[in-house]
Structure formats: C-alpha cells, structure tokens
Amino acid sequence: MKTKEKIKKFWNEFKKNWLWINIGFYIGITIVNWIGYFFGFITLEITIIFTLMYPLILFGVYYIKKSKYQKNIYKLVWVVGFGLPLGGIMWFCIIYIFHGAPWAPLRNSPLLVQIVFSVISTVLCWALGMYIMYRVGKKREWRFPSTY
Numbered sequence: 220m221k222t223k224e225k226i227k228k229f230w231n232e233f234k235k236n237w238l239w240i241n242i243g244f245y246i247g248i249t250i251v252n253w254i255g256y257f258f259g260f261i262t263l264e265i266t267i268i269f270t271l272m273y274p275l276i277l278f279g280v281y282y283i284k285k286s287k288y289q290k291n292i293y294k295l296v297w298v299v300g301f302g303l304p305l306g307g308i309m310w311f312c313i314i315y316i317f318h319g320a321p322w323a324p325l326r327n328s329p330l331l332v333q334i335v336f337s338v339i340s341t342v343l344c345w346a347l348g349m350y351i352m353y354r355v356g357k358k359r360e361w362r363f364p365s366t367y
Contacts, residue, residue, distance in 0.1 A: 249270050252270065297352050298353050298356065301352045302348040
C-alpha cells in the first residue's frame with residue numbers, strides 16, 4: 220500500500236470516528252492536566268478551564284455538524300471568528316504606528332485623546348476585518364477549505 224493510500228485511509232477513518240478520538244484526547248489531556256496540577260507544574264485555573272470547556276466545545280461542534288442552520292453558523296464563523304482576529308492584527312499595527320513608536324504622532328498627547336483614538340480605531344478595525352472576511356466568505360460560498 221502506497222503512502223498516499225495510507226494517508227487517505229487514515230483520514231477517512233478519522234472522519235468516521237472523530238467524536239471518539241476527541242473523547243479519548245479529552246480523557247488524556249484531563250489526566251495530564253490534573254497530574255501536572257498535583258505536581259505543581261500547572262495552575263488550578265488552567266486545569267479547571269481545560270476540564271470544563273473542552274466538553275462544551277466538543278458537544279458544540281458535534282451539534283453544529285448535525286444542525287439544519289449549518290450555513291448560518293458557517294457565516295458567523297467566517298465573519299466573527301476570522302474577522303475579529305484580522306481586525307485585531309490591523310489594530311495592533313495602527314496603535315504601534317500612532318502610539319508605540321518613538322516617532323508616533325500621538326505618543327505625548329493627552330490621555331483623553333489616546334483613549335478616544337484607541338476606542339474608535341478598535342471598532343473601525345474590527346468592522347473592517349469582519350467586512351473583509353464577509354467578502355472572502357461570500358466569494359467562497361461560505362465553505363471552508365476542507366469542505367470542498
């Protein structure tokens with residue numbers, strides 16, 4: 220059996236049994252987190268977050284895949300899930316240019332001007348990032364690369 224055939228067979232099996240594989244991963248990561256907590260390597264907050272949040276995410280993904288509103292959910296993921304991080308990256312660049320750099324024009328401005336500029340630039344960057352991802356999602360017909 221060639222390597223490409225083995226990889227294709229593995230991914231087909233993974234697609235069929237993805238829920239069981241994730242449940243096994245959850246059990247393993249929970250055991251490792253609690254052992255790490257008891258030995259003092261991991262804080263209690265991180266251990267509890269992984270223990271409680273992973274099943275919620277897992278069941279959410281499971282029901283999204285079975286939902287009749289799947290297209291609307293994909294639109295939300297494209298626009299909000301990818302648009303906000305894109306807007307955040309743009310915001311960090313703008314804030315560095317106007318506030319952080321030694322030659323920045325708003326570096327020594329009053330605090331009120333800095334706060335107003337930060338809030339307005341945050342909202343505008345998030346809106347621009349979500350608009351860009353809306354256009355990209357619409358162009359791709361709201362499909363992810365793995366669903367072609």
